[in-house]
Amino acid sequence: MTAATVTGTTFGSLLRDWRQRRRLTQLDLGIQADVSARHLSFLETGRSRPSRDMVLLLAEELDMPLRARNELMTAAGYAAAYTEHSLDDAEMGEVQRSLKQILEGHAPYPAVLVDGYWNMLGANSAVALLTDLVDPQLLTPPVNVLRASLHPRGLAPHVIDLAEYAAHLVSRLRRQAERSATTGLRALLDELSGYCRDAGLDPAAQPRDRIVLPLRLRHPDQELTLFSTVAVLGAPLDVTLDEIAIESFFPADDTTGAYLRERFG
Template identity: 80%
Template sequence: MTAATLAGTTFGSLLREWRTRRRLTQLDLGLQADVSARHLSFLETGRSRPSRDMVLHLSEELDVPLRGRNELMMAAGFAPAYTEHRFDDGELAEVRRSLGRILDGHMPYPAMIVDGQWNLLASNAAGAVLTELVDPALLTGTINALRVSLHPRGLAPHVADLAEYAAHLVSRLRRQAERSATTGLRALLNELVGYLHDAGLDPAAQPRDRIVLPLRLRHPDGELTLFSTVAVLGAPLDVTLEEVAIESFFPADDATATYLRNRFG
């Protein structure tokens, strides 16, 4: 949500939205935050104006992401509490170098860095094993990792058990959109659901009972089986850095490990 979007948005309405998203009543939040339900009601209706410390306190109790905390601060008439840099800003140069070391250290297996909307920020050389299966038109401009995964000209035609894997990605994005303050996630979710409907797949389908859901790719060099982990930075105090994530892929069988070592090792 930008400053322009915030125009006309009240602190009370934002507070009520986050409380509702966390499935808390005013009494629940009051007990949790040691604030009277009556005072919370006054804050939500605009009868009381919060202090800066109260905004930060309620944001913490509601586990609001840093972007959302800034929005609450501005709606209450205060300056943002947290910085927000572009990923390519000079101030983040050392962080970018460190993240680059993580990508390089994960070779010969694919790894990528994405922002809060799953837009690709960087990847290592082994990431080519995924992107080479995608229509080049999807790899121009801003590249979205989830769009590339489920687009009919992306990875989707090459994924075995697409129904299960696609439902997993959509379910993960749905949970993220519910908890996040990042704009655009719901639009991306609707787009991905549309791809599944067009393919005759059920976006609400649940994965089978298994420990890890692998990504099985029908690659020209043979089927590759991978699983991934998603890591975030610890204790970030910048909006951009809080939303950055590293998705690292690992071989799920010996054949995939051997192929990746021989090609990228």
């Protein structure tokens, strides 16, 4: 759901949608927020108008992303509670410098900065290990790293355990789309699911139970094995910062580590 779709949507219907999305009854949410189920019913049906503090409380108890909290505030007739800046804005200068330092400090291993839709906002030089295997047409900005991973002209043909890796990416995106409820993520999920079906893979498959899922690549130089971590900012109070993440790749064996240090060190 984007901010543009909130127009004409009542606070009550949004609240009910998020409560059901979290699989909570009115009684469940009432107990969490110390609010009567009767009052929640009145809020959802429009018989009562919430205070600003009540909107913020319910949004917190529902663990809503900041963008969705702003939408809930607007639907209730209040101003947005959280700012939304571009990373290029002057106010974000220090944050941007810190993020760049994190990316560069991770070299000689790949690291990429992405927004809430997995569009690449920045990367270090070692990301060339992955992008060199992708059709240049998929690298025209904005570059979507999930599309570049599973597209038939992307990384997919070079992934050894593609079925398991695709299951990991699609299931992760499905969870994210469920949490954020943005139409853009649903569209991306449908796109990735289509790539899976075209490749004869089940888009509903779940990855095997492992401690860490490796990314095994048929690289022109040699087979390489990586694993990744995804880090987010702690306690962000800006919509943009709430949605960005850094995915950092690490060598999963000594051979891969030596190759990365030799090439990008």
